[in-house]
Amino acid sequence: MAYYQNNGFGSQFPVVTRNLLIINVAVCLACFLFRNLVDYLALYHVFSPQFRIYQLVTYMFTHVTFDHLFFNMFALFMFGSTLENYWGTKRYLTYYMVTGIGAGLIQLLVMLLTHINAPTIGASGAVFGLLLAFGMLFPNTPLYFMFIPVPIKAKWMVLGYGLVELFFGVAGFSMDNVAHFAHLGGMLFGIILILYWRKKDANSGWSGGQSETFLDKLKKKFEQKPKSDAYKRPETDWEYNARRASEQKDIDRILDKIKFSGYDSLSEAEKKQLFNAGNK
Numbered sequence: 001m002a003y004y005q006n007n008g009f010g011s012q013f014p015v016v017t018r019n020l021l022i023i024n025v026a027v028c029l030a031c032f033l034f035r036n037l038v039d040y041l042a043l044y045h046v047f048s049p050q051f052r053i054y055q056l057v058t059y060m061f062t063h064v065t066f067d068h069l070f071f072n073m074f075a076l077f078m079f080g081s082t083l084e085n086y087w088g089t090k091r092y093l094t095y096y097m098v099t100g101i102g103a104g105l106i107q108l109l110v111m112l113l114t115h116i117n118a119p120t121i122g123a124s125g126a127v128f129g130l131l132l133a134f135g136m137l138f139p140n141t142p143l144y145f146m147f148i149p150v151p152i153k154a155k156w157m158v159l160g161y162g163l164v165e166l167f168f169g170v171a172g173f174s175m176d177n178v179a180h181f182a183h184l185g186g187m188l189f190g191i192i193l194i195l196y197w198r199k200k201d202a203n204s205g206w207s208g209g210q211s212e213t214f215l216d217k218l219k220k221k222f223e224q225k226p227k228s229d230a231y232k233r234p235e236t237d238w239e240y241n242a243r244r245a246s247e248q249k250d251i252d253r254i255l256d257k258i259k260f261s262g263y264d265s266l267s268e269a270e271k272k273q274l275f276n277a278g279n280k
Helices: 015-033 035-041 055-061 066-087 089-113 124-137 154-171 180-203 212-223 237-261 268-278
Strands: 002-004 142-145 148-153
Touching: 015 035, 015 055, 015 066, 015 089, 035 055, 055 089, 066 089, 066 124, 089 124, 089 180, 089 237, 124 154, 124 180, 142 154, 148 154, 237 268
Parallel strands: none
Antiparallel strands: 002 142, 142 148
């Protein structure tokens, strides 16, 4: 398991990550109290009489051992908090669910192609999706293996994890009771979704989901617009300052909206207003 030292990407404990942690812990406790509950929540082979389509969602919230739950939730807390503060709640939740369900679909495909019939549980597929996203968005951030104080850049950590999962998956080490291809599935769906968002954001004139640090810098840029040329405008100093204060208030509102709900939550008019303000 790896972790990183927070270097200012956002120290808030955001709502989606918090609720995901609560749900996972609650389901784990429920599985301890009702032993047969896992039979309904785990992801089974498509030809199993126990298979249900909703299991593509429920399996990723199901854990039956403390260590499995702890390491997944530790990674969710460390990487998920940063990514949610970076993307906003809507995009982050979409990403988490897509990578988790995508991991389940890959695992079902592997079950069809192999003789693996054991049910799949755990948030690892979505967690590996989060690790992939962190490595792509913050590639040079130092990560540390637990108890080993040697930093490794996030991009190399992600690549290493991917190669290890591919090796164990292809080698067929099913006796380790780990769904390696589900992990790879989470990473695969993650990179597809991130590349899609980057293309979409580029087409809309935006450079992609930006971190709070970027928003702070952008906000500061707007606030530092020079006012020395006010005398050149066909308006009084008071009118100029009042208009700029009103424009700045609108920009602050738009930046706050991006911060908490993501760029996709903006209307076309707000996107245009932000774009025009940045080009003045």
